[in-house]
């Protein structure tokens with residue numbers, strides 16, 4: 001089941017290889033291991049993302065550098081260019097480590113992978129794409145997960161399709177795939193006994209979860225349609241994060257005019273027993289990352305202060321959507337149309 005799931009996921013991502021593991025975080029960790037990320041590396045990431053984007057690099061001693069987004073939630077390319085060129089200048093003469101940009105396709109909307117890859121090339125940086133939220137999305141007609149040196153999907157319970165918990169590392173390089181697969185299984189050597197020449201991890205996806213993933217894969221077109229239906233419904237009733245061509249509509253973000261408007265909407269939804277979430281709190285505002293260098297930050301802060309992730313599940317019925325719409329209402333903010 002795992003082998004078949006890997007073949008199907010690689011095809012979905014337009015990659016030669018997929019390595020199925022226990023979570024998206026595990027896949028990122030395997031990539032950090034492959035690159036040999038350590039304190040000598042400069043690891044750059046968008047600030048508007050989940051902590052798992054940078055967690056594995058942090059555990060290897062690399063202090064992240066954060067970059068703001070634009071109004072669509074995609075990385076601000078001008079600020080990214082500045083971060084990369086500063087990193088290159090500051091590293092001049094340094095032999096160890098390298099520059100890594102971990103790009104994120106926020107809420108299932110792909111950033112400009114072509115421009116990011118070109119910037120990374122120009123500045124000698126490795127581009128890894130955290131497409132955890134972007135399964136089923138496309139950029140310029142290419143599948144999410146096909147960009148960069150390698151990329152990552154998450155099949156966590158909250159994602160567009162799920163194996164309850166799981167993830168995949170995607171690459172075109174047979175060596176990267178082989179090493180990641182081996183490391184995900186305690187780096188066991190091909191001996192009749194347990195033989196190890198390096199210390200690995202227990203990250204392999206189980207056969208049972210892979211079979212759940214195969215069943216989910218067959219449903220992906222229906223899932224994407226249901227998510228798009230949710231988005232169209234909301235977009236007709238409130239101001240949302242601007243659409244990006246090819247996005248998978250994992251989550252729809254309503255934009256209110258103020259943090260008071262955001263809180264009022266969250267309260268109305270909670271009073272109706274409807275779960276909704278804050279937008280990711282930018283990582284540069286997280287206490288654990290206090291003091292990390294940040295390029296810009298105000299746009300991500302504003303999205304955090306004024307955004308609400310609306311219920312966006314595949315199973316939402318039209319009755320559910322009507323209940324939610326009754327809470328969107330006119331709250332005197334720019335959310336009302």
Ligand SMILES: Cc1ncc(COP(=O)(O)O)c(C=O)c1O
Pocket residue numbers: 022023024025026049050052053104130132133153154155156165166167
């Ligand atoms: C952007 C991003 N990166 C990484 C992850 C980590 O994935 P997982 O929860 O499968 O470890 C997630 C989701 O949880 C995510 O949203």
